Every structure is written in structure tokens, then in C-alpha cells.
Amino acid sequence: MREECGVFGIYGHPNAAEQTRLGNHSQQHRGEESTGIAVAHNGTITTVKGMGSVTKVLTQPVINQLPGFIGIGHNRYSTQGGSTNDNAQPFTATVKQGQFSVAHNGTITNAKEMRAECEDKGAVFQTTSDTEVILHLVAQSQQPELLNAITEALGRLEGAFSLVFLTVDSIIAARDPYGFRPLVIGRTETGFVVASETCAFQYNRAVYIGEVEPGEIVIFNSSGIRRFQYTPQQTRSQCVFEHIYFARPNSKVFGRSVSQTRKAFGRLLAEVKPVEADIVIGVPNSGLYAALGYAEQSGIPFELAITRGPLTARSFIQPSHELRIDTIELKLSADPALLEGQRVIVIDDSIVRGNTSGKIIKLVRSAGAMEVHLRISSPMLTHPCFYGVDIPSPDELIANGHSVEQICELIGADSLAYLPLELMMQAVGNSDYCNACFTGKYPTLINIT
Amino acid sequence: MREECGVFGIYGHPNAAEQTRLGNHSQQHRGEESTGIAVAHNGTITTVKGMGSVTKVLTQPVINQLPGFIGIGHNRYSTQGGSTNDNAQPFTATVKQGQFSVAHNGTITNAKEMRAECEDKGAVFQTTSDTEVILHLVAQSQQPELLNAITEALGRLEGAFSLVFLTVDSIIAARDPYGFRPLVIGRTETGFVVASETCAFQYNRAVYIGEVEPGEIVIFNSSGIRRFQYTPQQTRSQCVFEHIYFARPNSKVFGRSVSQTRKAFGRLLAEVKPVEADIVIGVPNSGLYAALGYAEQSGIPFELAITRGPLTARSFIQPSHELRIDTIELKLSADPALLEGQRVIVIDDSIVRGNTSGKIIKLVRSAGAMEVHLRISSPMLTHPCFYGVDIPSPDELIANGHSVEQICELIGADSLAYLPLELMMQAVGNSDYCNACFTGKYPTLINIT
Amino acid sequence: MREECGVFGIYGHPNAAEQTRLGNHSQQHRGEESTGIAVAHNGTITTVKGMGSVTKVLTQPVINQLPGFIGIGHNRYSTQGGSTNDNAQPFTATVKQGQFSVAHNGTITNAKEMRAECEDKGAVFQTTSDTEVILHLVAQSQQPELLNAITEALGRLEGAFSLVFLTVDSIIAARDPYGFRPLVIGRTETGFVVASETCAFQYNRAVYIGEVEPGEIVIFNSSGIRRFQYTPQQTRSQCVFEHIYFARPNSKVFGRSVSQTRKAFGRLLAEVKPVEADIVIGVPNSGLYAALGYAEQSGIPFELAITRGPLTARSFIQPSHELRIDTIELKLSADPALLEGQRVIVIDDSIVRGNTSGKIIKLVRSAGAMEVHLRISSPMLTHPCFYGVDIPSPDELIANGHSVEQICELIGADSLAYLPLELMMQAVGNSDYCNACFTGKYPTLINIT
Amino acid sequence: MREECGVFGIYGHPNAAEQTRLGNHSQQHRGEESTGIAVAHNGTITTVKGMGSVTKVLTQPVINQLPGFIGIGHNRYSTQGGSTNDNAQPFTATVKQGQFSVAHNGTITNAKEMRAECEDKGAVFQTTSDTEVILHLVAQSQQPELLNAITEALGRLEGAFSLVFLTVDSIIAARDPYGFRPLVIGRTETGFVVASETCAFQYNRAVYIGEVEPGEIVIFNSSGIRRFQYTPQQTRSQCVFEHIYFARPNSKVFGRSVSQTRKAFGRLLAEVKPVEADIVIGVPNSGLYAALGYAEQSGIPFELAITRGPLTARSFIQPSHELRIDTIELKLSADPALLEGQRVIVIDDSIVRGNTSGKIIKLVRSAGAMEVHLRISSPMLTHPCFYGVDIPSPDELIANGHSVEQICELIGADSLAYLPLELMMQAVGNSDYCNACFTGKYPTLINIT
Numbered sequence A, B, C, D: 001m002r003e004e005c006g007v008f009g010i011y012g013h014p015n016a017a018e019q020t021r022l023g024n025h026s027q028q029h030r031g032e033e034s035t036g037i038a039v040a041h042n043g044t045i046t047t048v049k050g051m052g053s054v055t056k057v058l059t060q061p062v063i064n065q066l067p068g069f070i071g072i073g074h075n076r077y078s079t080q081g082g083s084t085n086d087n088a089q090p091f092t093a094t095v096k097q098g099q100f101s102v103a104h105n106g107t108i109t110n111a112k113e114m115r116a117e118c119e120d121k122g123a124v125f126q127t128t129s130d131t132e133v134i135l136h137l138v139a140q141s142q143q144p145e146l147l148n149a150i151t152e153a154l155g156r157l158e159g160a161f162s163l164v165f166l167t168v169d170s171i172i173a174a175r176d177p178y179g180f181r182p183l184v185i186g187r188t189e190t191g192f193v194v195a196s197e198t199c200a201f202q203y204n205r206a207v208y209i210g211e212v213e214p215g216e217i218v219i220f221n222s223s224g225i226r227r228f229q230y231t232p233q234q235t236r237s238q239c240v241f242e243h244i245y246f247a248r249p250n251s252k253v254f255g256r257s258v259s260q261t262r263k264a265f266g267r268l269l270a271e272v273k274p275v276e277a278d279i280v281i282g283v284p285n286s287g288l289y290a291a292l293g294y295a296e297q298s299g300i301p302f303e304l305a306i307t308r309g310p311l312t313a314r315s316f317i318q319p320s321h322e323l324r325i326d327t328i329e330l331k332l333s334a335d336p337a338l339l340e341g342q343r344v345i346v347i348d349d350s351i352v353r354g355n356t357s358g359k360i361i362k363l364v365r366s367a368g369a370m371e372v373h374l375r376i377s378s379p380m381l382t383h384p385c386f387y388g389v390d391i392p393s394p395d396e397l398i399a400n401g402h403s404v405e406q407i408c409e410l411i412g413a414d415s416l417a418y419l420p421l422e423l424m425m426q427a428v429g430n431s432d433y434c435n436a437c438f439t440g441k442y443p444t445l446i447n448i449t
Helices: A016-026 A060-064 A111-120 A132-140 A146-156 A241-246 A258-272 A287-298 A327-331 A355-366 A404-411 A421-427 B016-026 B060-064 B111-120 B132-140 B146-156 B241-246 B258-272 B287-298 B327-331 B355-366 B404-411 B421-427 C016-026 C060-064 C111-120 C132-140 C146-156 C241-246 C258-272 C287-298 C327-331 C355-366 C404-411 C421-427 D016-026 D060-064 D111-120 D132-140 D146-156 D240-246 D258-272 D287-298 D327-331 D355-366 D404-411 D421-427
Strands: A005-011 A034-041 A044-051 A070-076 A091-095 A098-108 A159-167 A171-175 A184-187 A192-195 A207-211 A216-221 A224-229 A279-282 A306-308 A332-334 A343-348 A371-376 A415-418 B005-011 B034-041 B044-051 B070-076 B091-095 B098-108 B159-167 B171-175 B184-187 B192-195 B207-211 B216-221 B224-229 B279-282 B306-308 B332-334 B343-348 B371-376 B415-418 C005-011 C034-041 C044-051 C070-076 C091-095 C098-108 C159-167 C171-175 C184-187 C192-195 C207-211 C216-221 C224-229 C279-282 C306-308 C332-334 C343-348 C371-376 C415-418 D005-011 D034-041 D044-051 D070-076 D091-095 D098-108 D159-167 D171-175 D184-187 D192-195 D207-211 D216-221 D224-229 D279-282 D306-308 D332-334 D343-348 D371-376 D415-418
Touching: A005 A016, A005 A098, A005 A159, A005 A171, A005 A216, A016 A034, A016 A060, A016 A070, A034 A098, A034 A159, A044 A098, A070 A098, A070 A159, A091 A132, A098 A111, A098 A132, A098 A146, A111 A132, A132 A146, A146 A159, A146 A171, A146 A216, A171 A192, A192 A216, A241 A258, A258 A287, A258 A421, A279 A287, A287 A343, A306 A355, A327 A332, A327 A355, A332 A355, A343 A355, A355 A371, A355 A404, A404 A415, B005 B016, B005 B098, B005 B159, B005 B171, B005 B216, B016 B034, B016 B060, B016 B070, B034 B098, B034 B159, B044 B098, B070 B098, B070 B159, B091 B132, B098 B111, B098 B132, B098 B146, B111 B132, B132 B146, B146 B159, B146 B171, B146 B216, B171 B192, B192 B216, B241 B258, B258 B287, B258 B371, B258 B421, B279 B287, B287 B343, B306 B355, B327 B332, B327 B355, B332 B355, B343 B355, B355 B371, B355 B404, B404 B415, C005 C016, C005 C098, C005 C159, C005 C171, C005 C216, C016 C034, C016 C060, C016 C070, C034 C098, C034 C159, C044 C098, C070 C098, C070 C159, C091 C132, C098 C111, C098 C132, C098 C146, C111 C132, C132 C146, C146 C159, C146 C171, C146 C216, C171 C192, C192 C216, C241 C258, C258 C287, C258 C371, C258 C421, C279 C287, C287 C343, C306 C355, C327 C332, C327 C355, C332 C355, C343 C355, C355 C371, C355 C404, C404 C415, D005 D016, D005 D098, D005 D159, D005 D171, D005 D216, D016 D034, D016 D060, D016 D070, D034 D159, D044 D098, D070 D098, D070 D159, D091 D132, D098 D111, D098 D132, D098 D146, D111 D132, D132 D146, D146 D159, D146 D171, D146 D216, D171 D192, D192 D216, D240 D258, D240 D421, D258 D287, D258 D371, D258 D421, D279 D287, D287 D343, D306 D355, D327 D332, D327 D355, D332 D355, D343 D355, D355 D371, D355 D404, D404 D415
Parallel strands: A279 A343, A343 A371, A371 A415, B279 B343, B343 B371, B371 B415, C279 C343, C343 C371, C371 C415, D279 D343, D343 D371, D371 D415
Antiparallel strands: A005 A070, A005 A192, A034 A044, A034 A070, A091 A098, A098 A159, A159 A171, A171 A216, A184 A192, A184 A207, A216 A224, A306 A332, B005 B070, B005 B192, B034 B044, B034 B070, B091 B098, B098 B159, B159 B171, B171 B216, B184 B192, B184 B207, B216 B224, B306 B332, C005 C070, C005 C192, C034 C044, C034 C070, C091 C098, C098 C159, C159 C171, C171 C216, C184 C192, C184 C207, C216 C224, C306 C332, D005 D070, D005 D192, D034 D044, D034 D070, D091 D098, D098 D159, D159 D171, D171 D216, D184 D192, D184 D207, D216 D224, D306 D332
16 A cells, blocks of 8 residues: 655745755655655746655755755655656646646546546646646636635645645645645744644754644745635545554644554554453554554553564565565564564554465464464455555455455464454544545545546 | 757657667767657557666666557757756647647747747646647647647747657658758658658668658658648758758758768868868868868868767766866877878868867877868858757857957967858758858847847 | 674575575675675686675676575675775685685784785785685695685684685684674575574574584585584673674574563663653664663553654765754654653663764654653773774773763763663673673783784 | 777876876777776875776766875776676785785786696685786795886796886886787876877877887886886787777877878778779778778778767667667668769778678668778788787687688678788888787797697
């Protein structure tokens, strides 16, 4: 599973490019396929973007050549192949209202219709990204002012979008009326920051002052901060998977600590899905906090018995055929000294296709564990996401067509249990969250074609 | 001085991507800043482009992943800096009439007005290239068929343009009504090739069958070749500098051999600007053919006394300050054995700012030449080009504000002479050529802003 | 502080090169400056080595070209600068007794004298590495058999050395008589592995069968395994810092689990250096296990409140001057949700110069901690190491010339305490370990020059 | 065919590293596999070397970190594969007499015996290069002074060697007693230069003052230049192929201009092997000068009808199988405007296996030539070289086992003729040259094993 993207914007920093690069860097976990920044200086926006990580694309020499005190940044998720960088963001456009850039996290569900409509009016599409439609809606707006045109354009969009715009003199942040994806605001000594997560505040030392609200536009410029509701809020539908898996543990998203929420998942899981065992361990990194919570609630000792290796499997492409070292093995190592002869509770955040879970159980057993009990800190994953998360197709999800008992057998665990939906919802406050990937109850109308 | 670009297109080859890459490779001299290709396959166009040379950007693995039997390619000239590749071509667009790509050589002189007009109609410009305006004129055309929309768009353009379009099933080549930039057609065993120069026919073994005519559109598709005049031809205004400097000597452009034309320049120069000397030498590579012609006419022996070094100066960026090896010295070497004690006639194609000429004369003298007589195979260069050649600003051109005698003294030659305008025109057939950079007589109205 | 190196050897695997690369990969934490492998095939040894990480130097295409079923590998620590790769290992030599390679972890304390002696006899030294002397001692031995010559050479060496030799048909492992550095043996389905740590057994699925003993030579060849004492064992002097910091937690070194030992350090620290607090946290990665032990013993909850960022600071070289983001901040992130308003016990493995500790305390405070109590899971570090660890010079060590109270104030902690020496020794079994860096009691005579 | 190497040394330049890099650069044609430099500064020698071209290995940042006023350099020829850089030169050694480096052009014919002898005395060989034996002979010499030890070592060597040594305070140049390979001396404003060819004097502006004589040692140090005969000269046996093919045309080697010599070959060839034709052309680059000479003598016009492409074929590795563009075609282009309907004399320097010649003839014919007469500016190549040139094995040489008529037919020429041996020798002064590759008469005794 992959998060779609991370967005970032900074207003009022003497070295906006460097800060934006660091902002992208701290949100690298939200997308590793491509990255980019756009910086405004002397009435012109300069954009640098490319395939690869922040350190590869946004090198120091590149950054040093980008003066300016306003900038936005973007990270995009990793896909297979893709020799083109046309879809890397931010997108920068010159339209009759002026020049602007945009960085997007989410999925515009009516992009196809909007695209057809824009094309009919003479638009030139140069990418396959759903984000590009925003540029054209702005350009085709009859509003002569850029802000008004953007406002009008946002009114046409459906789906999930946390957006950060850059104009030659301001940052404009906006969020869809349901609030699917996070978008936080921080205040620095000399200006403001917006980002997907508060972990992006570390290097600019911003103080968290809240979120861009669903249906809200927030403008940062020389007059300070201005906010207004461009459309009425709908039922808040914040992505619960940000708490389960995507966001960094030290982040606050949707006004809630990620690490604390994960610990709460673990405590509730221990309450309702207990099992006799000697130790509790978590699958790094997202499973560690739920494991801590589980251990706390159950009184069973927590151990750090699975560790990440020095490098990700990605570094070992083209493995020779005779070898067949599994990528899980390249990423993770188990500690025999802690596992030998133990009855082990393994906490993981979710089961997608089931093969990763099976390999982890095998890894733990091969290090000597006597029993392996898998506990999942979220419910059974059964439905696709239309709001910015890349979930495999339903028939690839092991939870479709298999009972918990069947899955347990397939992955080779001694026991398996999921966190019940109502408890997950209780941990995040019982409402305001989208849980469609577990329930199929989508907050918006979806036209599947 | 820099040529703007080279364009290439191939219809009907089982490995169009590989052929397009080779086409770009053979036209690399027309632009080294960026390169790209677009290939159509199964109704979709894939584009790969980037900063750098053909061998760097269009690597074999990239090419191998691009099936298709139709493709176009582009090389772009080298600029200083430029950390963005937004302006690399071909540009690929999806518009209401379908998907297409375009590669452009030339300069659209009314791009600014067209751009403003398109923006007013809601266009999104994503680059600063004058070529992008073509995409928008096509998109905003009311013609439902792509070919008709392109035809209509071309009618709006002013200036110099040799264009190669790719659609999902055809190549469309077009040339401005004055015919400023070259565009040749070749027939292969299984299809057709268009290119800036015939040197691009080497790897596809095409047979030259003529040029795209000024004001003409030529379509290559499954029905074969179709041509029509989309606008009346204007006074033919072919760029004489293609013959003087840009084109490769083994190319035919504007129906005329480049090497033969250069030899003719040299012969005429010898006739009207003789000087007593022991040997005639040419500055590689463009000066060599004129030197051969000069030697032939004058009866003075031709020698290869200046040779290119193993690498261009470009490889030695960041020279240490104490060193001060001149870039001319890194590029060229003189042969003392051939020059020692000789009275030498040096033939070069042009004098721009004069500093290169000065260094060459110094190089020849330091190898022992007793006298150095510089002969230039073109007239005095005095005016900017608005049709696709990057000439320094008029006040940087040494021929503005200096007499031939003054230039001779400034560059340190024993004598200096230029090829008179009327003889240059005679060598290329006396008409059909633009010589505005020597005369200031521009074939089209130019609005300088 | 830096570990000097990691060594690896495999006998009897159809793809020894691939396995050696994976062995190096799993020991990458023992050295990131350079890496290399040597593989024997058809009577000849091929060596590939270079500056940089395993994934950079030992690429898949390189590995695929190296057939053979015996190989050795080496990782070397990172130094600043160093544009030469002459010191990368393994070293491969052809001498009168045949061809062999060697990989070394440790420091040969009499290298200077041995080098002078070898030079006097006509040796050519091609590197500045202390390891090269081994090649020459072998070459100058009068023993006609390679094994005997190696045995004789080892008898001349003083200091710390865990060595893995490759000949055209065998692996020879050897360890100095004090056993300073680790060297473990594993049995695979078809042969044997030797390595610095058992974490290197993960990808070859070896079963741990013990250590190369101090003063022992172990030979792996077609006759199986053969071992003999080439010199009497001296007082076992195993490096206690392997347990404190260097080794990976899931490794066993010196017959003892690293994670378990670190937890024991933490438990003892809690016993003798208690402090009232709300949470216990560890500095990743080495401090985490001692923190778990401390929490277990004290009953104060363990939290994962400091996490590693996505990338190491190394990726952000050449930081702009205005920025001044600290490298600690680039590496580590604190979690305000877990730290806000808390009294925090921070466990770290050691204090070297003190500046890192100061920054970590600042990081924890800036995330909202009310009190920060630092507990160190080892004694005060005061003396240099002559046995393979790169410790700063004594006057750079903060523990020299400062009391615990002074250090506490300098680094800005609310309280500070170290693990007493006798408890550390108790945790590792009270003897068999070198603790000279804490006590100055060196097991061997050291001639400092 | 490949030249083995180029050597370079400079004494007395404030930026010796930069000058050595430029020296290597200007001799890049003598070897492209690897390159390196060694610079002495403050009593220590630093060496930087690696696989690839000068611009790739000796980058500006590397050079900038190398102070010193004495340095030597080396280029090595290109081989296929070779993932190791162990054989790159200069070699640097520390021996009992001190530290020194050496760069070698040639082949030491008794390297095998010398190696065995050194190994018996306890030498450690770390490469497979014949040059390494020199280090060991120096190290094993009983002479306490480095110069004397080097002198003694040289007395043991047989074969071809032009050597440049670097010590911490001097350059020592030496040449074998037959003088097989060139070694020229130049005087700069502040010191001296030695190099394989005078083309290496361009960037240091040295004035040619002669050659290191066969059997001579020349020392450059703070006392100036000192020369002595370390062994009696043997029959001068200078490599005639330096004039035919290897050396750059603007160089002087063996006291003779390369371009003038090639022109002389061409004139003699025209005299004895005339043919009726319309034009004379040369195969770039080595055939051009002989073609000029042929044209001069015969009165048939010289044309530049074959030109080199923008890049070498090397850039197009991994060509797709369907394509089959020949490497000759990627390197060379023919000019139809100059060749169409012509009777053409093509001059090339030699025929090795014959396939290249066949392709060139095909290329010229496909550009329209009516007749193609090949003239070779050297005799039939029939024997291997033992003195530093890599000639294919005798059975691969087309001249073995085929008559001139047969070769003519095989390569598809209308006529073929070689320069007779006695005329070639006459052109270079009738003696002093080794012509063993044409005659099998080797100046030294060769033990073939």
C-alpha cells in the first residue's frame, strides 16, 4: 500500500528553497517516486523536480541557486518503471490571471469529466495526472483575480484534495470539504508553514496552530494569514489509515498524535484479543507503537526482536535467480536471543495480500519462536480507496473471500485477530473519520467506470 | 553562435525509437542542451526527454522499452545553467482532437501575441518555449480533425518553423512559407523519414526525395505520402548560415551540398581576396572545406595543420585560476612541423566577437608561422537573427563599429578579408536565401520589443 | 567512534560472490568507507573493491561475473576525504607459495617495526594499511606451504586481529591470542561461514557453531573443517564495546547475545542509578535495549519517543551557512506527543565528546520534556583503544578533566549517571573482556610513539 | 590495434597535478582504459588513478587537492571488460630506499622470469602487470640510494620500456637500449617535461630539446638536468608504427614530424602505386596525411569525403539486435556530394583483419563512388609485436595466407596496393627503426612460451 503524496509550503523564510527541501525530506515517507519544489522570487516562479528521492533530485547546488522567501514542495509515491517525470509535482502554470504552482495530495474523483470538459474548451493536457485539471479550471475561470479563479476552480472538484498553491507573492492552502487528507498549519518566527504532517515542522521550528479546515482556503501573504470557507464543510471523513500506517509516529495529523493513537489501537486490541504469550513484538516501524500499547495493556513484556537492516531491499534489484533471498529478509532481521523458545505476539498494522505477513511469521519462527500469534491493529481490509491511497484491487486483498481462520492458516500463524472496527473508531474519537476501506461506506458518491 | 535545433521523424520502421535516437544522434551538432523522442504505439504516444546528449538521455534500456513504428525526435541547443528540462522537446499534448507531439526548429516571431491570445481564452502555459503556443492554437481550433486543427494553427504562426508532428498514426511535417530552416524528406524501404539535414539518413538508409516546401504540409501515414500547400509560398528565404557553418558537410540542405557550397565559397574568396603565401589551412571543422576550395583556386598547397584535440573544452570545466589554458587551446592543436617558417592563409567561416579568431591566429603563430592571413568565407556579421539562430547582440559583434583593417589589427592578423556578399549569394545561386545577418534586410516584418 | 572493520568468509556455496556481498551487506554497520570481495575460481582469485557502500561498489552485474564457491569479504570504516581506494580490502597477493587474499579486523600494534623489517628484506609496500605487513611476512617466510607460511606470519604479529584468508581452495580464519575482536563460525547446508558477527548468517542460513578461539587457526576446505592452536591463548580480552555499541543487537558475539547484554546493562543501571520519572526512552539504535532493560527494572514505562529520520545526515553535505540544521536533528526526531510535560529518562550507550549528548537533551527538551535525566549504559570513557576502535584523543574525551556533575551541567541534563565499571563487567560475566578504554589497563604492552 | 600507453612527467611547475592531467589529456589517444597521476609534495607521493578517461578519473576537485611541483602521469589502453583497476598506473611503492612511483610504456619481455626470481626472494605481487616487476627489482637491490637501485633494476630488464619515475624530489626518465618507444624532453620556463610525444607540450608550452636516448637515464631535480648512459645503446629500433598510426599528427617522435612522415608515405605510395582516378580521400584520422601526400604527388584532387561522426561507437553499446548498425557507420560518414560517380582512391594506414577496410569500401560505394581503389601507407602486416603494441594473433591478420589480390577481392576494392617496405624505410631515413611486424625480424631475442 502506498500513500499518494506529501505537500509542503513555507511563507516568509529567507531561504525558502532550502526549507522546502527539508520539508520534503521530512515527509519523504509519503512518496519516494519523485519530488520537486517551486520557489517565487522577483515575480517569477522557478520549479525544479525529478524522479527519485529528495537528496538525489534537490541537491545542494540546485537549492543554492534558488533565492526567494516563498516556496512549496511535493513528494510523490513510488511506482514501478516510469521513465518519464512528466507527472512530478509541483505543476507550474502561466495563465491569464498570472503564474502559479500547485502541489496536491489526494485524488480528484471527477478528474475525467473535468478533463473532458476542459479539453472541449480548448485545453492542452501535457500530463496524465489528475492534478493537471486544476490548472485548467483556474485558467478557464472568468475570474480575473488568481485567488478568485482558484476558489472557483476548487468548487468544481470532487474527491480528496489537500492543496498548496504558490503565487508570486503568496501561499494558498486548501482542503476538500470532507477533509480526507491532512493539512496542518504552523507559525514560524517570521512566517508560516503548511504541510501534510507536523513532522515537517522539525527543521523550520514551526509551532502547530491547527489545520486547514475541510472546505477552507487559507492565504499566507504579506498581510499575514487570511482564512475563509470556500464551500460548506461536509461530514468530516479523515483518512484513518494515516493513523494506522502512513503518517510518521511523531506527527500530529487531524489534531491527533499518531504514536498515541497507535498505542491506543494496541491497548484496545489487547483488551479484546488477548492471548497467553511470553513477549509482544511489533513489525517495524508502524507496528511498534501498537505493540507497546498491547504490552502495556496485557502486561506481557515488549521486546525489540525484529529490526530493520542497514538498507532497504530496493538496493538489491536484479537478484540472481539462484539466490531467492526474500525482500522481507533483506529489510528485516529477527533476534534469536529474544525469540528462542518464546510464545510471541506479533503486532502489525494491517494485512493486505497476506504474503508479507506470512514471511514475517516465517522469519520469527526461524529465529526460534515456539508460538506466533499475529494481532492486527486495524480491521479486515476489504475495499479500494478513492481518496488518495493505492490499495490493490479487491480480489487481491486476502480479507475478501477468506475468514480470519482461513487467513490464519494461509499465513501460518498460531492465532490471528484483528482490531474490531468499532474499537478502532473509538480510539480515534468515534466519528470524523473515513473507514471505507474496511466497510465500503464511501462518504462521497463514486462513479466507477 | 548556436543553431537552435534539429528535428527528425520516421514513419514505418519496426524499431522507430532506435531509429529516432540514431536520427537525433546524427544531428547532435544542431543542439546539445537537451534531446528527446516521442513514439506512437497502440494509440498512445510515449515521450522521453531530458537535459544532455543523446547518449546520456536516450540510453539503450530506455529505447528498448519503446515499441512502435512511428516516432519523432528533437535536439536542442546548449544554454548556460538551466537546471530545468521543461523546455526539452518534443512537446506532447492531449487536446480535444486527440493526442499529438511536436518538434520545432526555428523561432515563432509572433509567439508573444499568440501566447497572450491563448491565455485570454483560458490556456495553461507550462513552459517558456515559443513552441508551446502551437499546442494551444491546435487545442483552441474549432476544427474537429487534428490535421485540420494543425493546419489552422500553422496559419496563425509567423517567423521560422520547420515542424515535425507525431499523431497516433502519422507523421505530419510542415514548413513556414519562407522556408527559413531546412526540412528534408527521404524514402526508406518500408516508409519515410523527415529531418533537418540529409546526414540523418545515414542510419536508416533513406534516399533523398526532396524538401518539405515552404508553406507546405506533408503527411506520412498508412496511405503513403500526401502533400498540400497550407499557405502560399513567400519569397524563399533559406538560411545561408546553414551552408556557412551549421549543417554537417556531408549533408544536403535546401537541395544543395554543404561541402560543395563551402568549397565554392573558398574558391570565390581566393579569386577576389588573394594573398601570396606558402600554405592554406582551415579552422576545423567548418573552415576546412572553404580552405580546400581556396587552395584549389589559388594553387597554394592545402595542409591539415590545425587539428581537434581528443575532447572538447567542455570537459574541463572549473579550470583552476593559475592555469589559464584557453578553451581554444584545449580544443585545437597546431602542428609546428607544417607551420614553422611558413606564410599561412587561415580560412575560417565567420568572425563573431573576434576573440576566437585572435586566439587561433596566436595559436598558429606560436607554432612558428611567419605570416598569418585570415580569410573569412562569409561577409561581415552585423545583425541579429530572428529566425532561429542565436547571434550575440549587435554591440558584441566586432564587425559593428570596426573596419576590416581595425578588426585585422585587433585580432593580430597580417591581413584579413571577407567573402563579399554578392559572391556568397552567387555561390548559393543568387537568390532564395536569407542574408539578414549580413545586411539587416529581414524577409518578414519584425516587431522588436 | 568508529568500528574498524567487518570480515566475512564463505566456503562451499555455488554462488559465493553473491553470498559474500550479502554478508558484507549485513555487516555494513561495521564500516561504510569501502568494501570488497575476493572469490576463488579455477585456481585464480579475483578481487573487486572500492570506496563506498556495498550496494554502490558490489553491484549485481559485477557480482554476476564472479563464479566460484569460496569467497571472502570486507567492510572498512568511513574516514573524511580519502580520494584513494588503495586501502580497501581484501588485499590479494601472489607470492612464492601461491596466491591468497586477506581481510582484517583489528589493529596490528607492531606493524611499524614489521614493516621496517620487511622493507629491509626488499619488500615493496603499496599501501599505508597495517594489514599489508601480513602479506609480506607470508611472502618472506621460508615455509614452502602457504598455510605454514601464514601460521609463521601470524606468530610475528602483535595486537588485535581477526583475519579471514582466501586461498585458491580454502578459507583460513585466525584470531589473535587475546581474542580482542569477534570471529564467529557457522555451518551451512553445504559448507561453512565465518564472520565478525552472527547477523551475517541471516542470508546464508548458517547455524552458529562457535567462535574461532583466541590463538586459533581454522581451515575450511574440501576435507571439511580443521582447527589448531597456532599460539597459546592469552588472557581473553574481548572488546566490551562490541556489546555496548558496535555490534548489531540481533548478533551474538563472544558467545553472548548483544540485545540481552544491553538489556542487562540497563537493568543494572536502573538498580544503582534510579531517578523518579514518567518515561524511559532510548537513543536509537544502540540505546534502545538498555532503555528497555532500565524500564523493566524500574517499572517506569518505556516509550519510542526518539525516531530516526528517513535518511542520515550524510545525505545533506554542504549545508548552506544560513541554515545550521544540526546533523543530530537531521538524523533524529523527537515526538512531542510522548514527551510534552514528562519527566524523561534518556538512555544512551556512551558519552564521547559530549556534544552529541547535549544536542539530544536539547532535542528532547524542545519537544516539551519537563526534566531530562541522562543515564549511560557504560562507564566514563577516558582512554584510547589500540585494538581496532577509533576513539578520539584523550583530551577530546569529555570524561577526562570533568566530573560527572560538570559533564551533567555542560550537556544540560537534569541529572546524569554512568553504569559503574564493576556492574558492566558483571553483566558480561566478570572477566574475559578488555575494558581498557574505561580503565587504561591494556592487556598487551603498548609502545606509544 | 592498440598502443599500450602514454607516459608524462613534469618537474618544476607550481601546479604539477593540473599540468600532469593536461599532459595525460593530450596523450589520451595512447590509452583510454585507465589513467592516473602521482604528485610529490612535502616528502610524500599521492597517487590518484582509475578506470576511464582523463576527464572522468582526474576531475577538477581531485586535482585541486593535489599540491606539489613534481608529478608524473600515465594513460593505459582500453581492454574489454576489466572490472578491476589494479593495473592502472602510476604504481607507487615504499621500499627501503624510500618512496617512488613509476609510469611505463612498452613491454618487459623477461617479466615472467624476473617475477619468479623476485617471488623466490619473498616479493609480494599485487597486480598482473609486467611493470610491477620494476618495483621489486628496485626494492631487492642492495644499493642504498634510490637512483642507484633504479639503475641496477633497469639493467635487469629486457624488452621495450620508456619509463618515467617520480621520487619525492625528482623525475627520473629512462629508455631501453634499443629505443623502441618514444620519450621526448621539453624545457619549460621553470623546469622540464618528459612525455611520449611532443603533443604533450602544448599546455605547458615546453620547447623540445631532444629525446631520452636509448640506454639513457635523465634526472630532473633541483640541480637541473643530469643525464648518463646506464647501459650501452643497441641498434636503434624505433617503432615505425608510431609514424604510421599511433602518434598524433602534430607530434614529433624519434626526432621526426608525424604529419610530414605520413605525407612522405603518401607521396612514395603515389609514385609506385598509381591509379587513374578523380579524387583522393583519407580515412580519418591517420589516413588523411598520407592522402594529402598521395594527392600532392599524383596531382589528383584531395577531398574530405569521409568525416567522423559526433561520437564514437563506444557510446552505443548494447545495440539492439534488429538494428545492426555497424560501428564503422557510427564512427564515419561519407559525403555523397563529393563521391557520387567518382573514381576514388582511399588511403588508409594499414589493414589488420580486413573487416574494417571492407566496411569503409562499402561505405564509400554506398555514397555513390564508381570505383574504389585502396592504397595502404604501410606494408603487409604479418607478425606480432613484443614491444608494446597489441597486434592480433598472426592467424587473424589477413595478410597471412592471402595475396594482395585475394585481400583486394575479400574487401571488395577495385584495386589494392601497399607501400613497399623499402620505401617506408626510406621515408623514415632507412634505418633506426623496428619493422618486425612487417618482416618478423625482431631486434631482440624473443622466448615465446
